[in-house]
Amino acid sequence: MSSLNNAKLYEATKRLEKHLEERENEYLIYKQHYILAGTFNVNNRQAPPNTLLEEWLYRVTDSAKGKHIVPHIIAVGFQEIDTSSGAYIYDDKKKEDEWEQIVRRTIKHCYKSKHNADEFQLLNRIRLMGILLFVYVHHSHMPKCSSVSRASVPTGFMGITGNKGGVGISFRFYESTLCFVNCHFASGEAQTQRRNEDYQTIESRMTFTDGINHSYKDYIWYTPTTPNSLAPNAQNPMASTRFWKINDHDIVFWFGDMNYRISLPNDQVRKNLIELSIESLFKKDQLRDEMNQNHAFTGYREPPIDFMPTYKFDVNTDDYDTSEKFRTPSWTDRILYHTKRSIIQHETSNASFQSIIPLHYSCAKTIKFSDHRPVSGLYHVGIKIAYDDKLMNRIRDELIREFDREENDAIPTIEIYPRPPAIAFNNIRYLDKVSYSLLIKNTGECPCACSIHPSSTFEPTRPTKIKELIEVPYFDCLTFTPNGPYILQRNEEQTVEISFKMKTQYSWSLGKKLNEILILHVENGADTFITLDVTLDMGPFGLAFDQFPPTLFDSEKRQYIYFTDPKDVCERVVETKNDPPALYISLIECLKERNDLDLLSVFNGEIQDSLDLIPIRDQIYAHDYNFKNYPSINLFMTLLHLLQALPEPLISRDIQDKIFLKTNNSNNRSSQLPSGATIQSNIPNESPSQQQHMTKAVSFIIEQLQPKERNLFFRFLLFLQKSWPTPEYARRTDNNIQAALNICIDILALSLLHKHTSRNQRQNFLLACLNEEKKKNSK
Secondary structure, X not given: OOHHHHHHHHHHHHHHHHHHHHOHHHHEEEEEEEEEEEEEEOOOOOOOOOOOOHHHHOHHHEXXXXXXXXXXXXXXXXXXXXXXXXXXXXXXXXXXXXXXXXXXXXXXXXXXXXXXXXXXXXXXXXXXXXXXXXXXXXXXXXXXXXXXXXXXXXXXXXXXXOOOEEEEEEEEEOOEEEEEEEEEOOOOOOOHHHHHHHHHHHHHXXXXXXXXXXXXXXXXXXXXXXXXXXXOXXXXXXXXXXXXXXXXXXXXXXXXXXXXXXXXXXXXXXXXXXXXXXXXXXOOEHHHHHHHOOOOOOOOEOOOOOOOOOEOEOOOOOOEOOOOOOOOOEOOEEEEEEEOOOEEEOOOOOOEEEOEEEEEEEEOOOOOOOOEOOEEEEEEEEEEEEEOHHHHHHHHHHHHHHHHHHOOOOOOOEEEEOOOOEEEEEEEEOOOEEEEEEEEEEOOOOOEEEEEEEOOOOXXXXXXXXXXXXXXXXXXXXXXXXXXXXXEOOOOEEEEXXXXXXXXXXXXXXXXXXXXXXXXXXXXXXXXXXXXXXXXXXXXXXXXXXXXOOOEEEOOOOEEOOOOOHHHOOOOEEEOOOOOOHHHHXXXXXXXXXXXXXXXXXXXXXXXXXXXXXXXXXXXXXXOOOOOOOOHHHHHHHHHHHHHHOOOOOOOHHHHHHHHHHHHHHHOOOOOOOOOOOOOOOOXXXXXXXXXXXXXXXXXXXXXXXXXXXXXXXXXXXHHHHHOOOXXXXXXXXXXXXXXXXXXXXXXXXXXXXOOOOHHHHHHHHHHHHHHHHXXXXX
C-alpha cells in the first residue's frame, strides 16, 4: 500500500472514529458509578499514630437516607509528604508506604464488608518528590480496568527538582478512559502567572501510553459474524501504541494544592471569615478568575464551595496563620473535573443526565495536624459499560455512505486572525516570556479538527509523537493555551495563546534569529502555514568565554573593573587574558565577601517560587556588574543560570570523556556512587583507592583546562569550599540535611558538567574536587 493510500486511510479512520464518538449515545450503554476524589497537603508532617482520615474519606459519602455510599473508585493525592530539597534523588519509598498504609487502613475501616476483608485494591500509585497519588478500585470492578499508565511532570527549578509539578494515572474503566492528576503549583500570593504556567506545562507535557489496546473503536474496521463477538480485525491500523494527553480522556479529575489565593487584603479576608461572609471572597478567588478568563483549566468545572478557606492554619488549631508571615487565608486546595461529553443517556431509559454530578464537596475540619485542611468530593459519573454492536455497525455504515456523498461537498475550512498569520517576537531576553493570540474560526459547513505542529517533524500520514516534539528545540520553548487538538463546530471560534520562553539548554544553540514555520493542520482540509520569527537577545547567557569583552583590572587599586566607560581607561587599567569574564568574577567575589549563603535552603520550594531574577538580569544586560544591592541567593541562582547556559560545559565534553573513560577502565566501582547514595555514606568514608583515583582525575582536569576555564573553576570551588558544611556536619543523620546536601551536589555538578555524563559520575567528581580543595586549604 502506497504512503498516499496510507495517509488517506489514516484520515478516513480518524474522521469515522470522531463521528462515531459524536453519536455514542445511540449505541453505548452508560451506567453511573461513584468516584471519590481527595487532596491533602500534609506539610511534611507525620500523621499521629493510628490515625484514621475518616472525615476526609468517609463522611463525604453520607447520603440523604443516612447511609454511606460505597464509591467504586477512590483517588487521593498528597502534597509535601517530603519537603526536603533532595527528596527526588532518593529511591526511598518509606514515606509513600506510610501514607499508603494510612489510606488503606482508613478505607478498610470505613468500607469494610462482611464478605471481603479488602473491599478496595490499589490500582496504581505514583510519586514525584513530595507529590503522591493513589488510585483504588472496588474489588468487583478491578477486572474492568485496563491500559493503566502513569506519568509525572516536574515544574520546579530548571525542570529537575520536582518540588512543584504534577503526577497522573490513566486507565480504561469499562469502556471509558479516566485520568486523575494530582498537582502542586507555585506558592506566593503574587505568583498567579507562575501557577498558570505550571498548569500549562503539566497539561501540555503530561503524556500517557496505553500500549496495544482493543476497544469498541476497533469495530470501525470489523463487522462481527456473531452477536457480541469480540475479535478485532488484526489489520486494524489503529491497534498500535497510542499517546494520550490529559484532555484526551473521557473523564478527568484534576486536584491538588493549586496555591491560588484570594486577591483581597488580609485584614478584609479575615473580617469576612469572622462574619461568615464568604460569597464576596469567591469573586476575588484567583482560580475562578483565571478559569473565567481561560488562562487556566479551560473547560474544567468545580462545584460551589461552601466551606471555609483551607489554608493556612496554625497546626492543631482552628486558627488561621498567626506566624510572622501571617498568610492570607485562601482556598488553595481544589478538585476540578473535565468531561468530553456533558450530557449522556441513562442505561435503561432515554432520559438524559449530566455525565458528572457532584454530590458532596467539602473539607475535613477535624484533621488538624497540617497547616492545610484536606478536601474531598463525591461524584456520580456516567461510565460507558457496554455497546450495542448491531446499532454501531448500522451507524458506521450510515456514516460511510454519508462520507461518500459529502467527500467533494464538505471540505473543512478555517480562517485565522490576525491575517496573515505571522508571529514576530523581537529582542527576546533570557527569562522573558512573550505571547501571541491566534483566533481560529471554522467557516466551513462541517466540524473540523486542527492542531499545530513544527514543520520539521510533521507527517500527515501518522500521529506526531510527543518525544519528537520535545526534540525540536524551538517547539519545546513554545506553549499553547489551551493545548490542542482543537475541535470546532460550524461557526465556532477558538483563541489560542502561543507563548515563547527560551529554555536554558537551548540558549546557545538557536542563534540570534529563529525563522521557522508552524503548520496549523486541518484534518481533511487545507493546512495553514504560520511564520515564526524570533529575534533573540541572550546577552551573556549562552556566550562562550572568548565572546565576552576583555576582563580589565585596575593595577593601582588592585581590583577588577565591573563597569567602565571607555573614556576612563588609563594606563593603570590592564587586560587580564587568563581571567574569566568580569561578570563571573563579580558574582563569585560578591558571594565570597558576604559568606552568608545557606546552601541548605537555596533550593527550598517556597524560596525558589518567590525569586525574581529579572532586575539583576537587566542590570547584567546593561554591563553593570555592581551587585551589592541584591540578595546572595539571587546572585547564586544567576551564576548557576550562566553556567548551565554555556555552549560548552566549564569542564568540556572532551575532557569529561577522557576522565570517565579512564575512571571506568581503572576502577568502575569506585568511580560511581551507587544509585540513591547519600553524601554521608561517601564523603567521610572514601576508600584509599577511590581517593587516589579521584585525585588523579582532578589533577588531570587541571592540566587539560584552558586558562580562563581553570581560573573560573578554581574560583567557583573556593567559594563552594567556604560555604560547604564540614565532614562532621555531613555525617549527621538528619534526613533533611542529607537531602539538601544531595540536591546541592546534584545541581552544582550539573552546572559544571551539564548532562554529558551520568548523575552518579557528576556527583562523584564534584565531591572529589571539594575534598581536594579542603585538603589544600588545611595544609
